[in-house]
Amino acid sequence: MLEKEENVNPDKYALEEPLIFKSIICDIIKNKEILEQLNDVKSKYIEEISKICNADKEDFNDISNIYVLAQDIYNNIIGFIAVGLNPAVREVWACHVYTLPEYRKKGVYRDMMERLKLFTSQIGFKRIVVGVYKVNKPSKRTHLKLGFKPIIDIMHLDL
Numbered sequence: 001m002l003e004k005e006e007n008v009n010p011d012k013y014a015l016e017e018p019l020i021f022k023s024i025i026c027d028i029i030k031n032k033e034i035l036e037q038l039n040d041v042k043s044k045y046i047e048e049i050s051k052i053c054n055a056d057k058e059d060f061n062d063i064s065n066i067y068v069l070a071q072d073i074y075n076n077i078i079g080f081i082a083v084g085l086n087p088a089v090r091e092v093w094a095c096h097v098y099t100l101p102e103y104r105k106k107g108v109y110r111d112m113m114e115r116l117k118l119f120t121s122q123i124g125f126k127r128i129v130v131g132v133y134k135v136n137k138p139s140k141r142t143h144l145k146l147g148f149k150p151i152i153d154i155m156h157l158d159l
Contacts, residue, residue, distance in 0.1 A: 025068055025083075025119050037077045038067065045080075045098035053133045062096050068112045068119070070099065078103045081112050085125075092120045094130040097139070113146055 050057045064082035072078050079099035085092060094116060099108045113128075120128055130148060132139045144150075 025066065025115060034069070034077070038069070038080060041077050041080060041098065041100065042096075044100065045096065049096075049098075049133075049136070052136055054135075060096065064095055068116045070103075070108045070112050072103075079108045079112055081116055083116065083119075085123075086129075089127075090125040091127045091129050092116065092123075092125050094128060097130065109142060110146065 046057050046060045049055075049060050053059075062082045064084060066083040066085075068081040068083060069077050070079035080097070081094045082096040083092060084095045094113075097109065097112075099112075116128060120126075128148075130143055131154070132143060134153075
C-alpha cells in the first residue's frame with residue numbers, strides 16, 4: 001500500500017550539524033531489512049519507556065505495520081512513529097514515537113511529524129492524535145511545541 005519515497009532531496013533534511021536524514025512512510029511487512037533495524041530500535045524504545053513509566057515492557061508492544069521512519073545518510077533508522085488509522089473519525093494515531101537519544105533535539109521528530117502530517121492529509125484524514133504518558137514530561141513539552149493540544153486525561157483500572 002505505501003511505498004518508500006524515492007529521489008529524496010537531502011538538502012531538505014539538512015540540519016545545522018553535519019547530520020542528514022530523511023523521513024519516510026514505510027509498510028514494514030514489505031521490507032525485511034527495515035523490519036530488522038526497526039525491531040532493534042524498538043527494543044531500545046521499550047527499554048527506555050518502560051523505565052520512564054515504571055511499567056511492564058509488554059505494555060508497549062504494538063501491532064502497527066505502517067511507520068514513519070527517520071533514517072540517517074547511511075539508511076540506519078534513527079527514529080520512528082508507529083502509525084494507527086481510525087477511519088471512523090478520520091484520525092491518524094501516532095501510537096509509539098521514539099528518537100535515538102543521540103539524535104534528540106536535532107529536528108528529527110519534528111520532521112517525522114511533518115511527514116506524518118503530509119501522509120494524513122494525503123489520505124483525507126483531518127487529525128493526528130498522540131497519547132503521552134503523564135510521567136513523560138519531555139514528550140509532553142515536545143508535542144505542545146509542535147502544536148498538539150491536550151484534550152483528555154485517560155485513566156485505567158488494572159485487573
